[in-house]
Amino acid sequence: MSASRTVTVGSSNGLHARPAKIFVEAAxxxxxxxxIxxxxxxxxxxxxxxxxxxxxxxxxxxxxxxxGDNAEQTLDALAELLTTDHDEAN
Structure with a gap:
């Protein structure tokens, strides 16, 4: 099974080192x-x-x-990572 989804990136600095690392590890x-x-x-x-x-x-x-199996669930998880602003000050 294959599934695709368009996602708008939320990190204020885009997919630079830290958000990219978080996303890649999840992938x-x-x-x-x-x-992607x-x-x-x-x-x-x-x-x-x-x-x-x-x-x-x-x-x-x-x-x-x-x-693959669970494509939609995997997309949900990865899309959530991409739409989250990982650059927000804690």
């Missing part, structure tokens, strides 16, 4: 293939270099695609 732990796309470029969501190479900024729309 790695999903146990199924996950891709911005515009025409699609990369493996489990690759920190791939994700950082997209240059995703705050407010950008990205498309997540998950192949």
């Amino acid at each position: 790695q732990n999903a146990g199924v293939p996950v891709t 796309a911005k515009g025409e470029k699609t990369v493996n969501a489990a690759s920190i270099l791939g994700v950082m190479s997209l240059g995703v900024e705050h407010g950008d729309d990205v498309v997540l695609t998950v192949d």
Whole structure:
């Protein structure tokens, strides 16, 4: 089963090192293939270099695609990570 979803990035500084690391670790732990796309470029969501190479900024729309069992649940979890502002001061 494959599922895709468009998500707007919430981190105020986009997918730079810290938010990208959080997202990539979740994609790695999903146990199924996950891709993230911005515009025409699609990369493996489990690759920190791939994700950082997209240059995703705050407010950008990205498309997540998950192949495998529980694709919708995996999309829910990953989308929540992307829409959260991980740059907020604690």
